Amino acid sequence: MIRDFKSLIGDLKSVVGEQWIVTEERAVERYLYDETAFGVRPEPVRDVVVVKPGSTEEVSEVLKIANKYKVSVHVRGGGTGLVGGAIPTKPGIVLSLERMDKVTIDVDNMVAEVEAGATLGKLIEEAEKHNLMFPAHPGDEGATVGGLVACNAGGSRAVKTGVVRNYVLGLEIVLPNGDILRLGGKTIKNNMGYNLAHLFIGSEGVLGVITKAYIRLYPKWRYTATIVVPFNSRVDAFRAAKKILFEGLTPLALEYFDRKVIETSANYLGTTWPVKEGEYYLMIILAEALEDVLYVEMEHIDNIVRSEGALEPFVTQRDDEQKSLLKIRSEIFSALKEETFDILDTTVPIGVVDRFIENVIDIEKRYGVWLPVYGHVGDGNVHVHVMKHKGFSKEQLEKIAEDVYDVALLLGGTITGEHGIGYIRRKYVKKVLGDAWIETVKKLKSVLDPNNILNPDKVLPGD
Amino acid sequence: MIRDFKSLIGDLKSVVGEQWIVTEERAVERYLYDETAFGVRPEPVRDVVVVKPGSTEEVSEVLKIANKYKVSVHVRGGGTGLVGGAIPTKPGIVLSLERMDKVTIDVDNMVAEVEAGATLGKLIEEAEKHNLMFPAHPGDEGATVGGLVACNAGGSRAVKTGVVRNYVLGLEIVLPNGDILRLGGKTIKNNMGYNLAHLFIGSEGVLGVITKAYIRLYPKWRYTATIVVPFNSRVDAFRAAKKILFEGLTPLALEYFDRKVIETSANYLGTTWPVKEGEYYLMIILAEALEDVLYVEMEHIDNIVRSEGALEPFVTQRDDEQKSLLKIRSEIFSALKEETFDILDTTVPIGVVDRFIENVIDIEKRYGVWLPVYGHVGDGNVHVHVMKHKGFSKEQLEKIAEDVYDVALLLGGTITGEHGIGYIRRKYVKKVLGDAWIETVKKLKSVLDPNNILNPDKVLPGD
Numbered sequence: 064m065i066r067d068f069k070s071l072i073g074d075l076k077s078v079v080g081e082q083w084i085v086t087e088e089r090a091v092e093r094y095l096y097d098e099t100a101f102g103v104r105p106e107p108v109r110d111v112v113v114v115k116p117g118s119t120e121e122v123s124e125v126l127k128i129a130n131k132y133k134v135s136v137h138v139r140g141g142g143t144g145l146v147g148g149a150i151p152t153k154p155g156i157v158l159s160l161e162r163m164d165k166v167t168i169d170v171d172n173m174v175a176e177v178e179a180g181a182t183l184g185k186l187i188e189e190a191e192k193h194n195l196m197f198p199a200h201p202g203d204e205g206a207t208v209g210g211l212v213a214c215n216a217g218g219s220r221a222v223k224t225g226v227v228r229n230y231v232l233g234l235e236i237v238l239p240n241g242d243i244l245r246l247g248g249k250t251i252k253n254n255m256g257y258n259l260a261h262l263f264i265g266s267e268g269v270l271g272v273i274t275k276a277y278i279r280l281y282p283k284w285r286y287t288a289t290i291v292v293p294f295n296s297r298v299d300a301f302r303a304a305k306k307i308l309f310e311g312l313t314p315l316a317l318e319y320f321d322r323k324v325i326e327t328s329a330n331y332l333g334t335t336w337p338v339k340e341g342e343y344y345l346m347i348i349l350a351e352a353l354e355d356v357l358y359v360e361m362e363h364i365d366n367i368v369r370s371e372g373a374l375e376p377f378v379t380q381r382d383d384e385q386k387s388l389l390k391i392r393s394e395i396f397s398a399l400k401e402e403t404f405d406i407l408d409t410t411v412p413i414g415v416v417d418r419f420i421e422n423v424i425d426i427e428k429r430y431g432v433w434l435p436v437y438g439h440v441g442d443g444n445v446h447v448h449v450m451k452h453k454g455f456s457k458e459q460l461e462k463i464a465e466d467v468y469d470v471a472l473l474l475g476g477t478i479t480g481e482h483g484i485g486y487i488r489r490k491y492v493k494k495v496l497g498d499a500w501i502e503t504v505k506k507l508k509s510v511l512d513p514n515n516i517l518n519p520d521k522v523l524p525g526d
Numbered sequence: 527m528i529r530d531f532k533s534l535i536g537d538l539k540s541v542v543g544e545q546w547i548v549t550e551e552r553a554v555e556r557y558l559y560d561e562t563a564f565g566v567r568p569e570p571v572r573d574v575v576v577v578k579p580g581s582t583e584e585v586s587e588v589l590k591i592a593n594k595y596k597v598s599v600h601v602r603g604g605g606t607g608l609v610g611g612a613i614p615t616k617p618g619i620v621l622s623l624e625r626m627d628k629v630t631i632d633v634d635n636m637v638a639e640v641e642a643g644a645t646l647g648k649l650i651e652e653a654e655k656h657n658l659m660f661p662a663h664p665g666d667e668g669a670t671v672g673g674l675v676a677c678n679a680g681g682s683r684a685v686k687t688g689v690v691r692n693y694v695l696g697l698e699i700v701l702p703n704g705d706i707l708r709l710g711g712k713t714i715k716n717n718m719g720y721n722l723a724h725l726f727i728g729s730e731g732v733l734g735v736i737t738k739a740y741i742r743l744y745p746k747w748r749y750t751a752t753i754v755v756p757f758n759s760r761v762d763a764f765r766a767a768k769k770i771l772f773e774g775l776t777p778l779a780l781e782y783f784d785r786k787v788i789e790t791s792a793n794y795l796g797t798t799w800p801v802k803e804g805e806y807y808l809m810i811i812l813a814e815a816l817e818d819v820l821y822v823e824m825e826h827i828d829n830i831v832r833s834e835g836a837l838e839p840f841v842t843q844r845d846d847e848q849k850s851l852l853k854i855r856s857e858i859f860s861a862l863k864e865e866t867f868d869i870l871d872t873t874v875p876i877g878v879v880d881r882f883i884e885n886v887i888d889i890e891k892r893y894g895v896w897l898p899v900y901g902h903v904g905d906g907n908v909h910v911h912v913m914k915h916k917g918f919s920k921e922q923l924e925k926i927a928e929d930v931y932d933v934a935l936l937l938g939g940t941i942t943g944e945h946g947i948g949y950i951r952r953k954y955v956k957k958v959l960g961d962a963w964i965e966t967v968k969k970l971k972s973v974l975d976p977n978n979i980l981n982p983d984k985v986l987p988g989d
Binding site: 169171172173174214215217221225226228229238242243244245246247248249250251252253254255256257258259261262264265266267281282283284285308309310311312351352353355356359360363408410411412413414415439442443444475476477478479480481482483484488492495496497499500502503504506507509510511522 | 632634635636637677678680684688689691692701705706707708709710711712713714715716717718719720721722724725727728729730744745746747748771772773774775814815816818819822823826871873874875876877878902905906907938939940941942943944945946947951955958959960962963965966967969970972973974985
């Protein structure tokens, strides 16, 4: 229990106003979870007050109050994270940025000035109004921009223009002590002050609260196509994927999945996977400014995949069909979630994705379980679901995850390419990052957040 | 003078061996300067010993010794910086990484594992042997990879694939206390431990010594063209440049310069600028994996520039001609250097480059001086040379620079897009970055480098 709870609430009310404080148990409930798979999701504490500031200055005041009372602050965006990063696991404040959701598009400079609580969906929509686009698509459009930046989100469409880090031109950050830091702005290049913003991008909210971001936009690439390439052989599929990348083509997305996985998602959505042939698929999304460039690329890719043993590719330039295919791909996670123990976010160098997946299949056979594998073969980020299995204990399922991690690490990969560490991956930090990393981050954390108020039990392994 | 100098030298010798220590005055001389313009270049101290470690472990030992004696360590790469970052301005150690110059190309994963002292030229050459490329070209090929990363270098070819930060997949860093930190690796995506590497990229060597980098390579784009587009009107040139960007085309480079500037460089090189027409030029470099894509883009760009008033474009696909054009462009700085007081590195949002340059021309007229302007119009990074002018004092020339900076800042820009702060830009830190930035960076610096040994009087403003 928080001591002086009443006094704390009083102080918070004086900053944000009574209507933006939530303490009623049922109302608090929806601020306690994120999308972490049930098997590994931590139990939230309920001893929290939800605070909804309306401005950067209010965020600053809330953090000062948290320091005064030495209570934890759990920063909350859209709650779409997969590693428990937004789940309050210590009593204190849930700082929800939902009210700060303004999006301003600077058309002439192709930059969006976005408050942290604006959703990905809103950013996409506002940009499109001006014929601009935010190409990345890290899954759930309910994610907030603050969350995307704090977690350096990725997603399937990161092959051409990269992960969220690449889009961030500037940040406004409230430091744990309440100081407001403004870094970068609307310029594409900026070497003034070693763009300290990059310390906060991907830091999962443990070093500061992101309140605003300047996001680089691109002109809407008007000509797009989605190509689903079926294969009877997984080996052929990967050889084709590698050839596409090694010839220097840069699709927006280059995805891999198999029939069982994609049909599970289609069924979940009450629709049908439209490609009848094949057991293994590459899904390639092309987006270009010039129609003729699109055609040249489509033809070239067609040649490559056929030479590597593809069956008849399914090609569409129709918007509705492309959206429907992307939707089926994007909902794989949701479709599997109910039966998922944990979704892994393993990433390996692009040249060894095939070897990685072969190894995962060996593990699958060894344990006699189903390990759905799919993901962003274009950047080596392969998701492996560890599914619940009758008679398997939590420990046994964790052992399977660890075996998969060991393979990724052995191949020069890492255990998270886009989801982050959050709460549930902290136990692997020592093994993957080592003592020097832990010591360095502890130093940074202690000097920026001496009272350890901000997301206190996230990222760093516990003592 | 350093106290216990003899004892310090003895300790250093025991780590790197006697032959890798330089104390003789004339031999030390070539470690005292970088490429900073003469007008603003700081005077180096001569009370330094040059140490050339052969391994990361030796770097670590040298830093431990520096802490023991509490002497400064000035990290040195290729000495091609433009802001005095490599000039020793306090007595101590010049740590030259020249011996650590190994480049290993991992062809299958398209990654170069590069020791910090390897030059850009060597990296380019080694990558090309394997039909791969490092697309960025931050000017002088004598720069070292450690320097490129520490300074987050840019250059003309950063429009398509970005500045050096975008290529860094992993780093090996020796912290000021001698601890060795290994961050990231060969995966394109990596969210394990908020890729702390990005704190060090662009930090200009004040937080740690970069000893190795994992650099992302790309397949060599086989089809390239350089197009020089002449205009009689500057306004037309900028309108055309903007239209190219706003239609979603991504050339490798999109440069602007005028006849006087480019002919100065051609003369300096003893050659001739081959384009007879026009007073203002865009230079566009295209690089594509597919020949037909290149042609489609060339045709489209041709249409755009002609519709905006271009004269006859000069187009070449010949390697030697393209290299010669790039050489003339790249040597503008060297050609002007003798008469340059300072080269500015102003950067503005891409939509206001034209307004920025108009303002610079106003300043030029107001003072009656020549302010050569050229640069990377594709990412808003415009270099302005403040030339020496008969009868103008240092203070007057500095005032001109400040007027240019004020315009950039007013337009939402910044005073350095790629060169960094180093020694000579520290006086603008407070104005541009503010007190919260200074306080934050001081905290980070003090916790990582409590004895302030590493590049001690760089980046942060003096007290």
